[in-house]
Amino acid sequence: MKKTIGVMMTGFIVSSAMAADIKLPEPDKTNTTTLISALEQRHSDREFSDKAIDNQTLSTVLWAAFGVNRKDGKRTIPTALDKKDLNVYVFNKDGIWLYDANENLLKQQSSENHLDLFQLQDYMKPVSTVLVYTGSAEDYAAMHAGSAYQNVELYAAANNMASIVRGYYDREKVPEVLNLPTDQRVIISQAIGWKK
Numbered sequence: 001m002k003k004t005i006g007v008m009m010t011g012f013i014v015s016s017a018m019a020a021d022i023k024l025p026e027p028d029k030t031n032t033t034t035l036i037s038a039l040e041q042r043h044s045d046r047e048f049s050d051k052a053i054d055n056q057t058l059s060t061v062l063w064a065a066f067g068v069n070r071k072d073g074k075r076t077i078p079t080a081l082d083k084k085d086l087n088v089y090v091f092n093k094d095g096i097w098l099y100d101a102n103e104n105l106l107k108q109q110s111s112e113n114h115l116d117l118f119q120l121q122d123y124m125k126p127v128s129t130v131l132v133y134t135g136s137a138e139d140y141a142a143m144h145a146g147s148a149y150q151n152v153e154l155y156a157a158a159n160n161m162a163s164i165v166r167g168y169y170d171r172e173k174v175p176e177v178l179n180l181p182t183d184q185r186v187i188i189s190q191a192i193g194w195k196k
């Protein structure tokens with residue numbers, strides 16, 4: 001299949017008729033907010049701007065959630081037996097993407113906008129990026145998701161962004177559109193964006 005290469009925002013997009021993967025920019029690690037200040041400011045936000053987040057910011061958000069932080073491939077969160085039993089999906093207006101932390105890549109899963117599946121509460125209407133955490137093991141994967149969403153909440157607090165963890169989404173259709181392997185289940189979602 002013929003492939004074309006182009007540039008999208010600050011990341012690279014590798015596209016074909018079937019799918020487009022986005023090579024993300026390197027995460028930005030220059031923020032100097034203290035951990036104590038981020039902990040002081042962490043809170044759930046329910047007032048989002050409709051301004052989309054750029055790929056540079058998304059790369060850093062995903063790195064905070066589940067990125068590689070050491071040369072041996074280990075992550076920003078601990079995982080049971082180092083099995084890394086967690087997947088982070090990004091839902092935005094361009095479709096659904098699976099975060100590949102090793103390659104710092106967004107792998108396209110769908111080109112359809114499914115943000116409506118998270119708009120069961122009115123404040124979600126302007127939200128343009130939703131993270132969905134999936135995993136396999138009943139107990140440990142949920143713990144990993146909790147670690148990842150807390151990292152994102154702290155990142156949001158440190159960067160004047162809005163975020164909220166959300167269990168209220170279409171429980172039937174989200175797993176359906178993700179077309180998950182049989183051993184995977186949806187754990188929780190999280191909206192991330194700019195403050196209104």
Ligand SMILES: Cc1cc2nc3c(=O)[nH]c(=O)nc-3n(C[C@H](O)[C@H](O)[C@H](O)COP(=O)(O)O)c2cc1C
Pocket residue numbers: 042043044045121164165166167168169188
């Ligand atoms: C697992 C989980 C699920 C949640 N689901 C929702 C939700 O569906 N809708 C919502 O508005 N808030 C949701 N929240 C946010 C909580 O309501 C919020 O964390 C709580 O009110 C405390 O407020 P704070 O986060 O600002 O400290 C959820 C939080 C967690 C941890």
